[in-house]
Each structure stands twice: as C-alpha cells, then as structure tokens.
Amino acid sequence: MSLFSATGLVKSFHSLRATDNVDISVNANEVHALIGPNGAGKSTLVNLISGLLPVDAGLITLDGQDITRLKAHERVHAGLSRCFQVTNLFKEISVIDNLRLAIQAHEGNNFKVFGVRNHEAALNEKARALGAKVGIEGESVLNSMAGSLPHGAQRQLDIALALAANPKVLLLDEPMAGMGPDESARVVELIKGLRQHMAILLIEHDMEAVFQLADRISVLVYGKVITSGTVDQIRNDPKVQEVYLGSETVAHG
Ligand SMILES: Nc1ncnc2c1ncn2[C@@H]1O[C@H](COP(=O)(O)OP(=O)(O)O)[C@@H](O)[C@H]1O
Ligand SMILES: [Mg+2]
Structure with missing residues (x-):
C-alpha cells in the first residue's frame, strides 16, 4: 500500500x-x-x-x-506538509525568527519541559539545524529580513518551514x-536529499x-x-x- x-x-x-x-x-x-x-x-x-x-x-x-x-x-x-506556489514566509521578520516560529508551531509544548534559558538555546539550535537542511546558514543570512533574501533563497526557506512539521x-x-x-x-539537489x-x-x-x-x-x-x-x-x-x-x-x- x-x-x-x-x-x-x-x-x-x-x-x-x-x-x-x-x-x-x-x-x-x-x-x-x-x-x-x-x-x-x-x-x-x-x-x-x-x-x-x-x-x-x-x-x-x-x-x-x-x-x-x-x-x-x-x-x-x-x-502531510505543503509548500505554496507563493511563499508562505513572514517577510518582515528575520530568517532565524521564521525558522523559530515554524518549530514552535509544531513542537509548542515540548519545549516547556526545559527551563527558560535551555528553551531558548534548544529552539535556536533546532532553528539553525532546520535552516541548514535546506542550505540556509551563516549569521548574516539568518539575521536578514526574510523578504530581503533572493527569490531562490526565499523558496528554500519556505521548504524549511514545511519541513518543521517532520x-x-x-x-x-x-x-x-x-x-x-x-x-x-x-x-533539484535539495529535493534529491529530501527524498531520502x-x-x-x-x-x-x-x-x-x-x-x-x-x-x-x-x-x-x-x-x-x-x-x-x-x-x-x-x-x-x-x-x-x-x-x-x-x-x-x-x-x-
Ligand atoms: N475557484 C474556482 N472557481 C471556478 N473555477 C475554477 C476555480 N479554480 C480553478 N478553476 C478552473 O478550474 C480549471 C483548473 O484550474 P487550475 O487547477 O488552476 O489549473 P492549473 O493549476 O493546472 O493551471 C481551470 O479551468 C480554472 O479556470
Ligand atoms: Mg496552477
């Protein structure tokens, strides 16, 4: 089946x-x-x-x-996650904040078992790992406003947001x-990796x-x-x- x-x-x-x-x-x-x-x-x-x-x-x-x-x-x-034909990002906030929000949306309460400081660190680490999965990395990229990224990178970020749901x-x-x-x-290379x-x-x-x-x-x-x-x-x-x-x-x- x-x-x-x-x-x-x-x-x-x-x-x-x-x-x-x-x-x-x-x-x-x-x-x-x-x-x-x-x-x-x-x-x-x-x-x-x-x-x-x-x-x-x-x-x-x-x-x-x-x-x-x-x-x-x-x-x-x-x-079942979907990426949109028109991207789904929050363009007015940073790339890392987009990633953090996506993770929080799907894991929400799981983070509350940690202390506040651990929570922040764990969330940041997950956000960076999620970005890296689609080739979005480096401080300057992570801290830019999502809407300021080149079109291709915005689509990559959009795929990362879909991946947050596992x-x-x-x-x-x-x-x-x-x-x-x-x-x-x-x-194309990114999709080849994801299909594994x-x-x-x-x-x-x-x-x-x-x-x-x-x-x-x-x-x-x-x-x-x-x-x-x-x-x-x-x-x-x-x-x-x-x-x-x-x-x-x-x-x-
Ligand atoms: N909400 C809608 N109301 C009426 N007709 C629609 C609507 N959405 C799509 N259609 C019609 O359905 C057909 C298929 O459209 P669509 O699914 O957008 O095709 P594609 O994405 O392959 O270009 C088209 O004839 C389109 O005009
Ligand atoms: Mg169409």
Whole structure:
C-alpha cells in the first residue's frame, strides 16, 4: 500500500469538472511528479490534497489513515506538509525568527519541559539545524529580513518551514517557479536529499527538473490523468507529445 494515495477525486466548479476522477499515489522515498498544461487542474488537485478545498467525491489516505475530511492543519499534523506556489514566509521578520516560529508551531509544548534559558538555546539550535537542511546558514543570512533574501533563497526557506512539521509526505507546488538555472539546480539537489527521508509529490512546469527528479510522472489534462509512467515512458508517449506539441514546456498558472 502506498504511503499516500488519493483515489477517485472529483471537484467541480459549477459545470466545470476541474478534477475528474483522479487517482494518484506516492510511495516512501519516491518523487512522483504531476505535470500538465495551464488550466489542467494542478492547483485544484493540490488544494484538494492539502485540505484547502473540500472534495466532491473521493478518498485521501496517508499512512493508512483516512484524511479526506481533515482540515489543512490537521493534515499537516498527520504528516502531510505543503509548500505554496507563493511563499508562505513572514517577510518582515528575520530568517532565524521564521525558522523559530515554524518549530514552535509544531513542537509548542515540548519545549516547556526545559527551563527558560535551555528553551531558548534548544529552539535556536533546532532553528539553525532546520535552516541548514535546506542550505540556509551563516549569521548574516539568518539575521536578514526574510523578504530581503533572493527569490531562490526565499523558496528554500519556505521548504524549511514545511519541513518543521517532520512530514512523511511533502507536497511541492512549483518549487522552481521564477527561478534562474542556478537556483533551480540548487533546489533539484535539495529535493534529491529530501527524498531520502520522505515521499514527495512534485507539481512543476520545469520539465528539465522533473526529468531529473521524478521516479514517476503523471500527466493531467482537463482534470484527468491521461497517463502515468517513468521519465522514459512519458518522454516517448505520443499522447503526451500531442498535449505539448508546439509548447516548449508546461505552462504554469
Ligand atoms: N475557484 C474556482 N472557481 C471556478 N473555477 C475554477 C476555480 N479554480 C480553478 N478553476 C478552473 O478550474 C480549471 C483548473 O484550474 P487550475 O487547477 O488552476 O489549473 P492549473 O493549476 O493546472 O493551471 C481551470 O479551468 C480554472 O479556470
Ligand atoms: Mg496552477
């Protein structure tokens, strides 16, 4: 059984079926990429999975638990974290404070067993370790205002905030959006490291990144998964070539 699975997901907006009976699963240590042209229903699917939108029909399970009706924060608690297409950071406070807040949000009371001074030291240490996991380190970076970091570093910090919850499954919604080639390459390496510890569902329009990372790719068109397979299978699938004919990469939106 897959660590994460969604089966028979349906979501309509008035007469439009944005999600039309979608099945998608992710195994431990697997990167399953979801691609599809603009308007295919990628963001809707992410919102259904993360709990920001209620499903019309279908079942979502995480590690054997039915999470279909859980609220977004309850899913995070159950082990499903999401990074947003638009970053989720507090831009007006420092990087280290963003990290500290994320840890406190998930560990809250655990820290209270320490004395006040130990609490501070333990929290700082955890915050630094969390930043280091995504390559955010060094005093000057940690003490800068989050909003002043380059775009790529803000996305890395955003991933760190999602990791604070110790997810079993990480949902990445276009993590390379708006990045230059160097920044994208760094995030590709970061995701390769993360997959040692968790399952990853990657929604991404950067095909080069998807081909480097994915164990499996599913292609969404008009709300339906039209095909799933390995990188080679998807590259050579005539149905996929037809969908992308004339467009260089998958559009994002
Ligand atoms: N809240 C909404 N109300 C009405 N239609 C929506 C809503 N969200 C998305 N849609 C429609 O659902 C379809 C899929 O959109 P979306 O999930 O954003 O696709 P993608 O992320 O793949 O570009 C589009 O036709 C879009 O216009
Ligand atoms: Mg979208």
